[in-house]
Amino acid sequence: xxxxxxxxxxxxxxxxxxxxxxxxxxxxxxxxxxxxxxxxxxxxxxxxxxxxxxxxxxxxxxxxxxxxxxxxxxxxxxxxxxxxxxxxxxxxxxxxxxxxxxxxxxxxxxx
Amino acid sequence: xxxxxxxxxxxxxxxxxxxxxxxxxxxxxxxxxxxxxxxxxxxxxxxxxxxxxxxxxxxxxxxxxxxxxxxxxxxxxxxxxxxxxxxxxxxxxxxxxxxxxxxxxxxxxxxxxxxxx
Numbered sequence: 607x608x609x610x611x612x613x614x615x616x617x618x619x620x621x622x623x624x625x626x627x628x629x630x631x632x633x634x635x636x637x638x639x640x641x642x643x644x645x646x647x648x649x650x651x652x653x654x655x656x657x658x659x660x661x662x663x664x665x666x667x668x669x670x671x672x673x674x675x676x677x678x679x680x681x682x683x684x685x686x687x688x689x690x691x692x693x694x695x696x697x698x699x700x701x702x703x704x705x706x707x708x709x710x711x712x713x714x715x716x717x
Numbered sequence: 718x719x720x721x722x723x724x725x726x727x728x729x730x731x732x733x734x735x736x737x738x739x740x741x742x743x744x745x746x747x748x749x750x751x752x753x754x755x756x757x758x759x760x761x762x763x764x765x766x767x768x769x770x771x772x773x774x775x776x777x778x779x780x781x782x783x784x785x786x787x788x789x790x791x792x793x794x795x796x797x798x799x800x801x802x803x804x805x806x807x808x809x810x811x812x813x814x815x816x817x818x819x820x821x822x823x824x825x826x827x828x829x830x831x832x833x834x
Contacts, residue, residue, distance in 0.1 A: 639822060639823075641823075641825075647827065647828075648721075648808060648825035648826055648827045648828050649760070649808070649810075649823075649825040650825070651822040651823060651824070654822055694759050694760070696823075698821070704762075704765065704772070704773055705750070705762065705823065706762070707752075707759040707760045707761070707762075708759050709758055709759045710758075710759050
C-alpha cells in the first residue's frame with residue numbers, strides 16, 4: 607500500500623511548546639501534503655511540498671521531506687489550543703492526482 | 718469563492734436501505750474525489766473522477782456502492798443496500814486536476830455523517 611503512516615498516533619503538549627509529527631510512505635511521490643481536521647469537520651489543506659523540495663515554511667508550520675528515507679515531518683512551533691486537531695499526511699502520486707491519506711496524528715494542545 | 722458543497726450533512730438509515738449523497742465541487746475543478754472516513758481513521762479514497770471519467774475506483778465496493786459525475790460537475794454517491802459497517806463520514810473533495818499535479822491541493826466539503834442502524 608502507498609498509504610502514508612503518521613507517527614505518533616497521539617500527541618499531547620502544553621500551549622507554547624512545539625509539536626512534531628512524522629509521516630512515512632512507500633513509493634515514489636510527486637508531492638506530499640499535510641491536512642488538518644478539527645473534530646467533526648472536513649479537512650483543511652495546510653501545506654504542500656514537492657518531491658524536489660526539502661523544506662517549506664508557512665507561518666508557524668515547517669515541513670521537511672526526505673525522499674531517500676521516504677519520510678516527511680510537520681513541525682508546529684509555539685502551539686496554541688486552537689491547533690488541537692488531527693493531522694494527516696497525503697501522498698500524491700505522479701499519475702492523475704491519486705492521493706493516499708495516512709491514519710493521522712491526534713494533537714491535543716493543553717492551555 | 719464558494720467551497721465544496723455536500724448534502725445532506727447527516728443521515729440515519731436502517732441496514733438494507735439505500736442512501737444517496739450529493740456533492741457540488743468548486744467551479745472549474747476537474748478532479749472530484751469521494752472518501753470514506755471511519756471514526757478514528759484517515760480518509761479512504763472510494764472513487765476519483767477526472768471530469769466525468771473514472772480515474773480510480775479500485776477501493777469502491779461495487780456490489781453496493783455506485784457513483785456518477787454527469788456532465789463533469791456535480792456528483793452523487795449511492796449505497797444500496799447499506800450495511801452496518803458503512804457507518805462513516807463520506808467526504809467529497811475537488812482539485813484543479815492539472816496534468817502536472819504538483820500544485821493540486823484538495824478542497825474538502827464538510828462531509829455527510831452516515832449512521833446505519
